[in-house]
Amino acid sequence: MSLVVRDLRVVFDTPKGPVWAVDGVDLEVAPGAVLGLVGESGSGKSVTLRAIARLLHANATVSGEVLWEDEDVLAMPPDRLRRLRGAEIGIVFQEPMAALNPVLTIGLQIDESLEAHTELDTKGRRARALELLDLVGIAAGGARLGQYPHEFSGGMRQRAMIAIALASSPKLLLADDPTTALDVTIQDQILRLLLRLKAELGMGLVLVTHDLGVVAQTCERVAVMYAGRVCEAGPVASVFASPRHAYTQALLRAMPGEGARAGAKLVPIPGQAPRLDRPAQGCAFQPRCTVSESACETRRPSMETDGDRRFACYAEARL
Amino acid sequence: MSIVLQANAVERRFPAPRGLADLLLRRPIRAVHALSGVSIAIEAGETLGVVGESGCGKSTLARCLVRLIAPDAGAVMFEGQDIATLRSSDRLRFNRAVQMVFQDPFASLNPRMTVGAALAEVLRVHNIVPDADIPARVLALLDQVQLPASAAGRYPHAFSGGQRQRIGIARALAMEPRVIIADEPVSALDVSVQAQIVNLFMELQERLGLAIVFITHDLRLVRHMAHRVAVMYLGRVVETGLTHDIFEAPRHPYTRALISAVPSLIPGQARADAVRGELPSPMAPPPGCPFHPRCPIVMPRCASDAPSLINGVSCWAAG
Structure with a gap:
């Protein structure tokens, strides 16, 4: 693992x-x-x-x-x-517009990541940035590197985010x-x-x-x-x-x-999603569950393992 | 079946916001082409699903149908009459008969009015029932959307997203409408709650014979609850027909792309290739067929001539 x-x-x-x-x-x-x-x-x-x-x-x-x-x-x-x-470990967030820096070009933001995590020189980093854009399917990479996030569409921003996350070849x-x-x-x-x-x-x-x-x-x-x-x-x-x-x-x-x-x-x-500020004594899903039994209310079911499956449910056998 | 509400070749443009640079450089005012000749018809008691991705004009269409905005060209017809020409009592009758449920139940309720007061206001302003009967009718409306009577005394903030959407539906029902236009009514909700609201719409339709225009980007939902479907792309209806036909034998390449892009719930199912390219900007829709830059079966003529909707499909390659 x-x-x-x-x-x-x-x-x-x-x-x-x-x-x-x-x-x-x-x-x-x-x-x-x-x-x-x-x-x-x-x-x-x-x-x-x-x-x-x-x-x-x-x-x-x-x-x-x-x-x-x-x-x-x-x-x-x-x-x-x-x-x-x-x-x-690379990370890609939900809202690329909130995760990208709006006042830096995409090229600079990829470069930052490369500078921090690789030994490449300026020329090498630019070549690698172009490679990354190509890898994530952004065409005309040379021109795109000089653009700002607002000039990208939603899908392109997410591609750019992925390119930044991949800059250092994470595992x-x-x-x-x-x-x-x-x-x-x-x-x-x-x-x-x-x-x-x-x-x-x-x-x-x-x-x-x-x-x-x-x-x-x-x-x-x-x-x-x-x-x-x-x-x-x-x-x-x-x-x-x-x-x-x-x-x-x-x-x-x-x-x-x-x-x-x-x-x-x-x-x-x-019913509605549970409140996390008042944890349930038993199974958190019990108030909305249609197959629950009395044990579900009082005792939290523990995780059972069966081969490659794991589950925490008293009603498992009755599903 | 009789047609209650109809859009005939509706067009609507919005002027694009102008920046300082646009003013200084005296650039011409540009327009967003939200609707470019959309025709749909809704029959009594049926659900018409309107699907499409962002910028396809589906929300603008919803707003035109309830007369929140007026079309630039074309007309919306209610019981055979152009709604722009309705006066006095006819207009009031239209306002009552066609009601809207909005996407965001948080933004469409007055936070300073109790739920009971908000519903009572609708009943009073429109003289739906005598004043003395208002409290009883408020309770009946809450019951209809499966909220407890105690909900009447509480404010919107005390409710979860799903409950707020029920309140929004109750408010629409207060007018005793014949048509409900629902614009992404469950998009903000979690799957488990979404199913509650979808079932509520279906039950209300059965019980009250409502016609529903269900506007959404979620094809699974449309397939589940619509009788007929209109697929929109960049301000046009590209395909329309019975739900079963659209999903089993889509004829427009965009419909095919859209359906195959929805991730199936059956793991490991083989899928067609992803459609290439991005959604074009509605500020500069491509000439000819709006889908041609992304179309896998594009022909030379598609780039110059826009096909019109014939026999439910708008494509030169269909036939």
């Missing part, structure tokens, strides 16, 4: 009291593998991703273990962390819902680009998304999150075919279907 996360917890200290955003998450990413981290808003998927790269604000208390090639990221000194971020790319702001035909292009890069460069990929379709089409393994916890994890094909957590099953049934299922009534999940 290149990345191992064990019992990761993130508590935000807010004026209204603590918020338990991530509450004991375990993840593993093998070198060159694609893990999908899927969940609805507030499930803790983005916070998990940011905690792995230690990008959270000072009001977050992070505990547990994040092991990158057996090295503890949470205990890394600042200079080692600088070399890790960018050089070994792992963390992507935080990189296509959520994009139109569906552009989303398709970006997801295919990520998969091609993964195959060509042999890097691992952690893809945070709220879209089960994106997971089905791009990921090998998936971890489904709810209320700051992983409720189920395993290979995408088997999780989608036979979910072993009540929430995963409910989420799949709430999606508008295809083919024969189109037009049939959706099965909504009753």
Whole structure:
């Protein structure tokens, strides 16, 4: 495993009291593998991703273990962390316009990353920047390097972000819902680009998304999150075919279907998303679950392992 | 079936914002071509899905249909009459009969009015029921959208996104409309809550015989709930027809591209190649067919002559 996360917890200290955003998450990413981290808003998927790269604000208390090639990221000194971020682990954010610097040209922003993480000279960095733009499918790279982010379309900005993240050939790319702001035909292009890069460069990929379709089409393994916890994890094909957590099953049934299922009534999940400032004693999904039993209310189900599947649900056998 | 609401060759342009440089250099005023001759018809009791990516004009169309903006050319017809010519009682009747549900339930509710007061205002201003019956009708409306009676005394901030969208729907229903124009009504909601609102729309339609224009970028939703579909691209309808026909046998290359770009929920399904290129700017739509720069089956004539919508498809290659 290149990345191992064990019992990761993130508590935000807010004026209204603590918020338990991530509450004991375990993840593993093998070198060159694609893990999908899927969940609805507030499930803790983005916070998990940011905690792995230690990008959270000072009001977050992070505990547990994040092991990158057996090295503890949470205990890394600042200079080692600088070399890790960018050089070994690249990050692509959700809103490229918010993540790019609006007053620097794209060329300068790629150059910054190359200067920090490679030994190349000025000429070499420019050649590498052109190579990177070509790699992410931006044509006429020479002219594009001199342009500012506002001169790029949404899809092109996301490509530029990916180029910056790839500047130092990272071994792992963390992507935080990189296509959520994009139109569906552009989303398709970006997801295919990520998969091609993964195959060509042999890097691992952690893809945070709220879209089960994106997971089905791009990921090998998936971890489904709810209320700051992983409720189920395993290979995408088997999780989608036979979910072993009540929430995963409910989420799949709430999606508008295809083919024969189109037009049939959706099965909504009753109720509202849980509050993270008042963690439940039992299973966080219990108040909305249609197959819960009395134990779900009082005792939090622990993670069971069966072959390559993991799940934390008392009702698993009845799904 | 009878047509209740119809758009006939509707055109709408917006002047583009001008910067200081545009003024100093005396550049001509440019226009965004939001709608370039759009015709659609909605029959009583049916759902028409309008799909397209950003900039295709779908929201402008919604606003034209409810007379929030007037078309530059063409006409919107309600029960056979041009709505621009409606006066006094006819206009009031139109205003009641055609109601809009907005995308953002946070922005479309008055934060300083309780839900009960907001609904009562609609009933009073439009004399829907005698004053004495207003409180009972408010409760009936809340019940219709499956909110508890206690909701009447609370303010919008006390509700979640899904509940706020229910309030928005209740407000539209207060007018006893025949047509509801819903502009991306579930795009801001999580999948689990989205299914609740989609089911609510379908139930209300069954019960009240409403015609619904469902505007969205989400093809899965359209496939699920629309009887007929209009696919828009850069201010034009490029294909229209029965939902089943559009999804099983799309005839326009853009429709095909759009459908294959939606990530399927079935893992590992083989997909067609991604459509190339970016969405062109509606400020400078390409000449000829608006899709020709991205079209996989483009012919020389596509670059100069714009095909018109014949037998439900606007493509030179269809036939």
